[in-house]
Amino acid sequence: MNDQSATVRDSFSGRFAVVAAVAGSAIGLGNIWRFPYVAGENGGGAFLLVYLVCIIAIGITVMTSEFIIGRAAQKNPYGAFKALAPGKPWFLIGLMGVVAAFMILAFYTTVAGWTLEYFYQSITGNITGKNNAELTVMFDTFLKGSFRPLLWFLIFMGLTGAIIISGVRKGIEKYTKVMMPFLFVLLILLCVRSLTLPGAGEGLRFLFYPDISKLTPKVILEALGQSFFSLSIGMGTLITYGSYIKKNENLASSAGMVTLADTAIAIIAGIAIFPAVFALGGSPASDTGLVFIVLPEIFQKMPLGNIFATLFFLLLSIAALTSTISVLEVIVAYLVEELKMSRRKATIAATLSVSVLGVITVLSFGALSNIRVADKNVFSILEYLTSNIMLPVGGFFIVLFIGWFFSPALVKKELTNDGSLKGRYLPLFRFFVKFIAPVAIAMVFLYSLGIFR
Numbered sequence: 429m430n431d432q433s434a435t436v437r438d439s440f441s442g443r444f445a446v447v448a449a450v451a452g453s454a455i456g457l458g459n460i461w462r463f464p465y466v467a468g469e470n471g472g473g474a475f476l477l478v479y480l481v482c483i484i485a486i487g488i489t490v491m492t493s494e495f496i497i498g499r500a501a502q503k504n505p506y507g508a509f510k511a512l513a514p515g516k517p518w519f520l521i522g523l524m525g526v527v528a529a530f531m532i533l534a535f536y537t538t539v540a541g542w543t544l545e546y547f548y549q550s551i552t553g554n555i556t557g558k559n560n561a562e563l564t565v566m567f568d569t570f571l572k573g574s575f576r577p578l579l580w581f582l583i584f585m586g587l588t589g590a591i592i593i594s595g596v597r598k599g600i601e602k603y604t605k606v607m608m609p610f611l612f613v614l615l616i617l618l619c620v621r622s623l624t625l626p627g628a629g630e631g632l633r634f635l636f637y638p639d640i641s642k643l644t645p646k647v648i649l650e651a652l653g654q655s656f657f658s659l660s661i662g663m664g665t666l667i668t669y670g671s672y673i674k675k676n677e678n679l680a681s682s683a684g685m686v687t688l689a690d691t692a693i694a695i696i697a698g699i700a701i702f703p704a705v706f707a708l709g710g711s712p713a714s715d716t717g718l719v720f721i722v723l724p725e726i727f728q729k730m731p732l733g734n735i736f737a738t739l740f741f742l743l744l745s746i747a748a749l750t751s752t753i754s755v756l757e758v759i760v761a762y763l764v765e766e767l768k769m770s771r772r773k774a775t776i777a778a779t780l781s782v783s784v785l786g787v788i789t790v791l792s793f794g795a796l797s798n799i800r801v802a803d804k805n806v807f808s809i810l811e812y813l814t815s816n817i818m819l820p821v822g823g824f825f826i827v828l829f830i831g832w833f834f835s836p837a838l839v840k841k842e843l844t845n846d847g848s849l850k851g852r853y854l855p856l857f858r859f860f861v862k863f864i865a866p867v868a869i870a871m872v873f874l875y876s877l878g879i880f881r
């Protein structure tokens with residue numbers, strides 16, 4: 429049933445599988461690598477506050493809307509808009525999602541490659557005994573090299589493609605149902621160690637005390653972008669996954685559970701990292717290297733630290749893998765359904781073309797670091813454009829579509845599973861999808877462009 433079967437569409441096997449797969453997509457480097465470093469660069473507590481507002485006011489609504497679109501249409505994002513709004517330009521949103529998928533995969537898999545390097549460095553004992561300065565040098569040297577980052581990137585792309593070739597149930601589901609609980613336990617251990625370091629309180633204050641004077645338009649846009657990135661919303665990943673959700677699953681409560689889990693993991697990662705940053709004398713604004721420098725430092729201050737570090741980077745790679753497969757699936761579903769390729773051919777074509785952009789992205793820290801726009805290298809350009817612009821713009825149109833264009837009867841049908849659920853959230857959802865979410869996204873954009881104060 430992996431190929432474009434005309435009769436029964438591949439689907440997730442049940443409730444737990446749906447939540448696990450969507451959580452697998454949402455939880456990943458976005459929570460553990462990106463959240464701490466972006467929060468660190470954008471003032472800590474003030475950023476967290478706006479981030480949480482974005483999750484509650486916008487995130488859950490966009491996620492639920494994507495599920496509705498995907499499950500109603502049973503198609504990839506482009507095909508879904510074509511099917512639900514024939515002859516209208518909404519399909520452009522789906523197309524932008526496919527383009528965003530290419531861009532995200534290129535830089536995301538780059539970082540996923542770093543986690544493999546750190547897995548390797550921990551298992552071979554190479555981080556043992558290194559202090560902050562030495563770990564910083566180690567990270568910078570690795571990043572600027574060409575061979576190793578490229579090798580790990582290509583290995584990771586290959587792994588992602590291999591899983592996607594085998595399809596939804598056999599591929600995606602099998603890998604997302606296991607392992608995540610282990611990552612959670614390790615994160616908690618890290619928190620305990622970090623919080624018991626002398627001077628840890630300063631880090632907690634940094635993360636949780638909102639210094640309102642730090643709220644600039646930039647901080648607000650970054651928080652919005654991070655909330656979209658972390659929840660995997662705005663580009664049709666969850667339209668695609670939504671199309672594999674069975675008709676008897678509860679869409680709104682699945683969205684709620686995933687959002688809760690994703691947000692909790694990000695905050696827990698913050699609690700693991702910031703106290704240690706302050707206690708061990710690093711800087712919270714340490715750019716993309718933050719967790720690759722601070723976490724090895726914390727592990728060294730724990731008994732059996734090397735074993736834990738090895739396990740941690742292995743699990744982080746797996747968490748990244750359950751996210752990369754969800755992004756690649758967007759491109760593959762598009763190629764299979766719209767261009768009528770076989771699943772195998774589509775996966776190979778997508779993997780190879782992402783790899784071309786990926787190689788440039790990997791090298792943008794070293795050999796190609798002179799390619800810059802507004803002082804950003806290719807990696808940062810892709811990261812900025814996708815998370816801060818394309819995902820929020822996509823999300824804006826997704827909520828507009830569900831709130832103002834899509835038939836309210838069909839929204840009700842999807843949210844109540846054709847009347848079999850009470851749909852208590854329905855009025856609340858309607859209000860958020862029509863007004864709160866689109867207005868909030870628009871306000872952040874106008875504010876960050878300086879049009880609205």
Ligand code: PHE
Pocket residue numbers: 453454455456457458459532656657658659660661663665751752754755
């Ligand atoms: N949400 C994923 C993470 O936090 C990244 C991602 C973004 C996945 C967009 C799919 C789409 O790691």
